[in-house]
Amino acid sequence: MALTAEESSRLIGLLRDHAERITQRWTEAVAAHLQGRLSQAELLRHVQDLHRSMINLGDQGLVDLEDQRAGELRAELSELSRGWARQGFSATETAVGVFALKDVLLEVMEIDNASDALRDWVAYSRLIDQMGLFTFESYVRTRESLIADQAEQLLELSTPVVKLWEGVVAVPLVGTLDSARAQVVMERLLQTLVDTGSPYAIIDITGVPAVDTQVAQHVLKTVVAARLMGADCIISGIRPQIAQTIVALGIEFGDIATKASLADALRHVLRLTGVETARRARRES
Known part of the structure; x- marks a missing residue:
């Protein structure tokens, strides 16, 4: 998709001879599409850098985006794509930042009225299409990276590990517990157990809409991992529907303590830690 030496020379001549007009009209065309979402000064800077x-690249005798000598141009296109993707621009808006150059070049070529203008414009369009595709690919990669980061942040926010008091932490689970989220729960719980030295952890599944074999296995793995760290786990939120499902699926929690509600789990932990006994002793005295 490289331009010929003659086409490259004529394109660079146009870009140089009409530099001010091209950058100005290019900026105006993109600005009209973005409708003020980017400042004129910042947009002009992007256009001038690409120009x-x-x-x-043309001064090196070859205009082809895939050539190793096109590193500077690819870097500018990547910077444009990444920056606009992070600012929330759509793929179309980002691509227009490049494709708008086609109409601008056509205007300039009409002014020169060259005999081979149409043939040259077709050749230049192929180059601009190549630039636009590269911009789109960079935009997609950036958006995918942003989405992955946001998903990871949401996982962390949706799986808090709360220290209730000295020696007791709780993990209130809300929503579906899939493999990725279960891994986050396990990692955060184990890290909190290390940081606090807590011997007890309450895993509350009141907010989990349904418990199937997969969810139960994730919970059991988390309990086993916590036990290896020297902490006992209590599972709370075993509602009647969930209890029936667990029995029907043949899932066994073994010697793991289970409670119907978080309040029951808290009372159980109080008894284990001797807090309730101490209160009773004070009342009896």
Whole structure:
């Protein structure tokens, strides 16, 4: 998709001879599409950087985005894509930042009225299409990275580990517990147990809409991992429907303490830690 030497020379001539008009009209075309979502000064800077990179590449005698000498131009396109993706621009808006150059070049070529203008414009369009596709691919990679980061942050926010008091932590689970989230729960719980030295952990599944074999296995793995760290786990939130499902599926929690509600689990932990006994002793005295 490289331009010929003659096409490259004529394109660089256009970019140089009409530099001010091209950058101005290019900026105006993109600004009209973005409708004020980006400042004129910042948009002009992006356009000027791309304009300069295209000239620098053309001065090397070859205009092809896939060539190793096109690193500067690819870097400018990547910066544009990443920056606009992070600012919330759509893929179309980002691509227009490049494709708007087509109409601008056509205007300039009409002014020169060259005999081979149409053929050259078709060749230049292929190059701009190549730039646009590269921009779109960079945009997609950036958006995928942002989505992955946001998903990870949501997982962390949706699986808090709360220290109730000295020696007792709780993990209130809300929503579906899949493999990825179960891994986050286990990691955060184990880290909290290490940080606090707590011997007891309450895993509350009141907010889990349904418990199937997969969810039960995730919970059991978390309990086993906590036990290896020297902590006993109590599972709370075993509602009647969940209890029936667990029995029907043949799932066994073994010697793991289970309670119907978080309040029951708290009372159980109080007894284990001797807090309730101490209160009774004070009342009896």
